[in-house]
Amino acid sequence: EPEVTQTPSHQVTQMGQEVILRCVPISNHLYFYWYRQILGQKVEFLVSFYNNEISEKSEIFDDQFSVERPDGSNFTLKIRSTKLEDSAMYFCASSDPGQVYNEQFFGPGTRLTVL
Amino acid sequence: QKEVEQDPGPLSVPEGAIVSLNCTYSNSAFQYFMWYRQYSRKGPELLMYTYSSGNKEDGRFTAQVDKSSKYISLFIRDSQPSDSATYLCAMSGTGGFKTIFGAGTRLFVKA
Numbered sequence: 001e002p003e004v005t006q007t008p009s010h011q012v013t014q015m016g017q018e019v020i021l022r023c024v025p026i027s028n029h030l031y032f033y034w035y036r037q038i039l040g041q042k043v044e045f046l047v048s049f050y051n052n053e054i055s056e057k058s059e060i061f062d063d064q065f066s067v068e069r070p071d072g073s074n075f076t077l078k079i080r081s082t083k084l085e086d087s088a089m090y091f092c093a094s095s096d097p098g099q100v101y102n103e104q105f106f107g108p109g110t111r112l113t114v115l
Numbered sequence: 116q117k118e119v120e121q122d123p124g125p126l127s128v129p130e131g132a133i134v135s136l137n138c139t140y141s142n143s144a145f146q147y148f149m150w151y152r153q154y155s156r157k158g159p160e161l162l163m164y165t166y167s168s169g170n171k172e173d174g175r176f177t178a179q180v181d182k183s184s185k186y187i188s189l190f191i192r193d194s195q196p197s198d199s200a201t202y203l204c205a206m207s208g209t210g211g212f213k214t215i216f217g218a219g220t221r222l223f224v225k226a
Contacts (some may be wrong), residue, residue: 042158043203043216056213067136091158101147104214106158
């Protein structure tokens with residue numbers, strides 16, 4: 001069964017460093033998403049991406065964040081200058097809007113720890 | 116007022132019990148109502164979705180949406196220890212893109 005994959009599973013970085021989180025969405029999906037979940041808190045929407053551009057973003061997704069689909073398979077989230085409060089699980093998701101319901105399939109997540 | 120409110124629990128029940136999980140919401144624009152299950156250190160997995168009001172059944176799971184009360188429920192019949200997980204309610208508007216999650220209810224089913 002096709003699935004969303006994410007690398008790395010755990011990333012440790014120093015405050016102020018740039019990090020890139022990588023995702024490989026399901027191959028025939030056209031919409032891509034990033035969510036984050038701070039430990040013990042709810043899953044929060046960050047951004048959705050379609051046709052090589054951001055279709056919607058939350059107030060969390062400020063200028064420190066960017067997303068890119070550098071090739072036909074990867075979808076990345078870049079955090080330019082990490083802060084302690086960026087420590088969280090980051091989930092990538094993808095969906096096929098051609099279905100009756102736009103079900104989003106989530107990856108296993110990348111745990112980001114900012115020291 | 117939070118957009119989606121969900122009691123985080125934990126909720127502990129014996130095997131075979133009927134479990135009732137609930138969420139309330141404030142945004143009338145929500146059209147799709149979902150329940151996700153999340154195991155520890157894993158991504159959310161969709162259990163069921165409902166469009167607009169009504170009931171939907173899938174095996175031991177029943178989802179209910181009451182848009183007039185802005186209240187959604189998930190019932191689990193004959194609960195099993197393998198149902199132990201965190202259950203997240205989630206909602207989205209037309210198109211089902213940006214999804215807003217509740218805090219999740221942690222469920223423990225004891226054998």
